Amino acid sequence: MASNTPAVSAAAVRITGIDKAFGPVRANRGASLEVGAGEIHALVGENGAGKSTLMRILSGMFTPDAGTVEVNGRDVTGWSTAQAIDAGVGMVHQHFMLVPTLTVAENVVLGTEPKRGLQLDRERARREVRELSERTGLRVDVDRLVSALSVGEAQRVEILKALFRGARVLILDEPTAVLSPPEVVELWTVLRGLRAEGATLILITHRLNEVMEVSDAITVMRAGTTVGWLKTSETTPEGIARAMVGRDVALALALTGESTPPPRNVSTTGAPALAVRDLVVAAPGRPRAVDGVSFQLMPGEILGIAGVEGNGQTELIEAIAGLEPVVSGAIVLGSTDITRSTVRERGDAGLSHVPEDRHRRGLLLDYSVAENLVLGQQHRFSRGMALDRARIEQNAVEQVRTYDIRPTDASLPARALSGGNQQKVVIAREMMRDFTVLLASQPTRGVDVGAVEQIHDRIREARDAGKAVLLVSAELEEVLALADRVAVMFAGRFAAVLPRAEATEEVLGPYMTGANREEAA
Ligand SMILES: Nc1ncnc2c1ncn2[C@@H]1O[C@H](COP(=O)(O)OP(=O)(O)OP(=O)(O)O)[C@@H](O)[C@H]1O
Numbered sequence: 001m002a003s004n005t006p007a008v009s010a011a012a013v014r015i016t017g018i019d020k021a022f023g024p025v026r027a028n029r030g031a032s033l034e035v036g037a038g039e040i041h042a043l044v045g046e047n048g049a050g051k052s053t054l055m056r057i058l059s060g061m062f063t064p065d066a067g068t069v070e071v072n073g074r075d076v077t078g079w080s081t082a083q084a085i086d087a088g089v090g091m092v093h094q095h096f097m098l099v100p101t102l103t104v105a106e107n108v109v110l111g112t113e114p115k116r117g118l119q120l121d122r123e124r125a126r127r128e129v130r131e132l133s134e135r136t137g138l139r140v141d142v143d144r145l146v147s148a149l150s151v152g153e154a155q156r157v158e159i160l161k162a163l164f165r166g167a168r169v170l171i172l173d174e175p176t177a178v179l180s181p182p183e184v185v186e187l188w189t190v191l192r193g194l195r196a197e198g199a200t201l202i203l204i205t206h207r208l209n210e211v212m213e214v215s216d217a218i219t220v221m222r223a224g225t226t227v228g229w230l231k232t233s234e235t236t237p238e239g240i241a242r243a244m245v246g247r248d249v250a251l252a253l254a255l256t257g258e259s260t261p262p263p264r265n266v267s268t269t270g271a272p273a274l275a276v277r278d279l280v281v282a283a284p285g286r287p288r289a290v291d292g293v294s295f296q297l298m299p300g301e302i303l304g305i306a307g308v309e310g311n312g313q314t315e316l317i318e319a320i321a322g323l324e325p326v327v328s329g330a331i332v333l334g335s336t337d338i339t340r341s342t343v344r345e346r347g348d349a350g351l352s353h354v355p356e357d358r359h360r361r362g363l364l365l366d367y368s369v370a371e372n373l374v375l376g377q378q379h380r381f382s383r384g385m386a387l388d389r390a391r392i393e394q395n396a397v398e399q400v401r402t403y404d405i406r407p408t409d410a411s412l413p414a415r416a417l418s419g420g421n422q423q424k425v426v427i428a429r430e431m432m433r434d435f436t437v438l439l440a441s442q443p444t445r446g447v448d449v450g451a452v453e454q455i456h457d458r459i460r461e462a463r464d465a466g467k468a469v470l471l472v473s474a475e476l477e478e479v480l481a482l483a484d485r486v487a488v489m490f491a492g493r494f495a496a497v498l499p500r501a502e503a504t505e506e507v508l509g510p511y512m513t514g515a516n517r518e519e520a521a
Contacts, residue, residue: 011070012037012169012200013058018067020053022416025407027053028064029224035169035217037072040191040201042211042232045221045244046448047420048406051204052094054221055171058202059091060084071169090162091171094419094446096154098161100147104140105129108161132160137190148285150310151178159190170194171202174419176210177445180308180474182513188214206420206448208237220244241449271334272296273468274320274437279329281315289315291492292329297437302459302469304483306476306503307512312492313472314356317441320470321353322346323361333437347376352435354426356442356472358419362426365415369405370396372414373429399428404451419446427455431462438462438469444478456482476505476512490514 013035020028028050035041043051056062058069060081069077071087079087098107105126114124129142138156146154155175162170172191176184191201191214205211211218212232220228220243228243274297283289290312297303305313318324320331322343331339336349355361363372370392374381381392396410403424405417414422423446430438440459444452459482463469473479479486486503488495488511495511509515 010037011035012072013202014068014070015054015058016068016070018054018057018069019065020050020057020062021065024409025412025416026224028057028067030226031067031221031224032226033058033219034229035200035202035219037200038195038198039216040195040203040214042215042218043202043204043221044206044208044211044218044240047424047446047451048418049221049244050224051221052173052418055091055173055202055204058084059089059171061091085165085167088166088168089171090165090167090169092155092158092162092173092175094173094177096151096158098146098154098157101145103143103145104149104157104160105142107146107157108132108142108164110161112165129160129164132164136160136163137186137193138163139186152180152183152309155179155187163194168198169200169202171204173204174206174446175203176205176207178309178474180512181476182308184210206446206452208240208449211240212237222246244448245450270298273299273301273334274470275330275332276320277330277332279316279319279331280327281312281319281324282327283315283324286492287327288492290319293489293492293494294329295487295494295497297468297470299436299468300463300466301485302463302471302483303485303487304471304473304479305487305489306473306479306508307489307495309474311489313489314441316489317353317356317439317470317472321351321355321439323355344376347433350434350436351439352430352433352437353439354430354441354443356445358422358426363414363422366413368411369400369414369417369425370410372425373399373410373432375429377429377433395432399425399432403428404454420448420451423447424451424455427458431458436467438467439472440469441472442474443471444473444475476508480505488512 011034013033015033018028018031031050031054033054045051053062057064060079060083063078068075071089076087108129109125114121114128126142133140138160140153140156146157155178175187179187195201203215215232218230218232218240219226220240222244230240277294279290279293280288281290293316307313315324319326322341326339330337333349333351338346338349364375373396374392378387381388400408400410405421405424414425427443443459444455447455459469471479471482480503483500485497485499486508487497488508490511491514
């Protein structure tokens with residue numbers, strides 16, 4: 001049962017009555033959190049509930065307007081990040097903050113370098129980082145440049161960096177959003193190991209199955225305040241979801257991927273909406289990041305691409321979208337060869353694209369939500385040479401309502417929205433286009449359970465209206481919940497393409513790790 005009185009004996013963190021406003025937005029209003037020493041504590045809540053803000057206050061990035069923060073019984077309200085780090089509180093952010101041109105070891109020790117005289121003691125740094133990596137199970141090559149790491153490896157480096165500085169309270173903001181299933185399993189092992197050594201872990205996540213699997217206790221936030229404290233062993237995913245939104249919610253994908261509508265049998269005759277032939281795309285250090293991929297996407301079909309991130313999915317989608325040049329091969333949209341077309345020409349020819357990285361590709365953070373909602377489609381909102389402000393605002397009102405974007409004031413800069421709400425802006429805009437093919441890359445990353453269902457419904461509606469969807473997701477459950485056909489990408493190639501009915505986790509797993517490689521070739 002939800003209660004507001006945690007049965008915590010020795011609290012490592014006690015946060016009481018926090019208020020924090022950003023201009024008119026009240027991100028935290030009387031928020032509280034109590035975390036027992038040596039526990040894994042999940043912090044959950046809908047997009048915009050105020051979780052990241054509260055954790056940034058704990059880690060010294062923001063000063064609260066009211067309330068108190070205690071760490072190990074000491075009042076530390078309003079402290080700085082440097083003070084928080086000195087006291088052993090570290091945060092691993094959603095967007096990494098590493099220096100790409102330095103090695104792993106250099107990044108980990110940055111700011112706390114072991115020195116010999118005035119010089120960095122490189123050997124000692126390498127040795128100490130390697131020891132820490134071995135002790136914690138956070139596997140990574142200390143001599144590699146950070147620019148050459150996968151996202152999963154970069155995250156391990158971020159965690160190592162916090163631990164190297166002596167973090168005993170470690171805050172992880174959606175750590176699994178960028179990880180493949182095997183990497184998630186590894187992360188849990190690491191977190192349990194740290195807990196066994198007495199560390200306290202606070203985990204922000206939208207995935208309730210993860211909360212159930214790894215946490216000891218749960219704090220639920222809603223609209224800036226704390227609405228519940230739950231002991232994990234005494235609750236259920238439905239119970240957590242109910243506390244989050246204040247009503248019962250459908251939890252199809254968030255839990256099992258069952259109870260989702262059945263896939264469609266797609267006709268393979270007729271003209272494809274998209275045809276990709278022998279496509280080769282290069283990436284830094286990987287001349288054949290996409291290594292000769294061919295497929296056809298039919299109207300009224302969702303083709304889901306599963307696979308561990310970093311196997312060429314990003315390059316494939318970006319090449320089709322016109323953001324990466326093609327080395328060889330062809331991309332044909334309907335009857336138009338778009339292999340060398342500009343992004344704008346592809347949009348006009350009927351392509352829509354939800355990019356995987358909303359900050360790099362999806363949004364102009366300093367522009368308003370209303371403006372972001374028409375980005376790339378300004379010509380549809382113009383009168384003569386000038387933008388039609390009234391129609392842009394009218395459109396914003398409609399999209400904010402349809403996609404439940406919060407806060408509802410569309411004149412705020414996109415930067416002011418929480419991660420999940422930013423994602424809804426990108427989805428809304430790309431769904432507004434008059435498209436025949438939708439490229440959807442990680443469409444629900446960072447989005448809460450209610451909104452996941454809603455975005456999935458929109459994608460299925462597009463499919464049912466005869467549009468073709470190419471979906472890429474690091475979450476296998478998401479691919480299985482949406483796709484009519486499933487392709488597995490490994491080492492730049494399609495290792496398998498299967499009808500949904502044959503694509504079970506057991507069948508796909510070996511293709512995802514390359515174990516079936518010989519067979520597939
Ligand atoms: N720097 C900022 N400037 C203005 N508003 C902000 C800022 N940071 C957060 N907010 C607002 O505060 C509210 C809470 O945001 P926060 O990021 O803490 O939510 P969250 O629970 O972490 O959401 P999500 O799950 O989507 O990441 C949101 O309405 C957001 O728009």
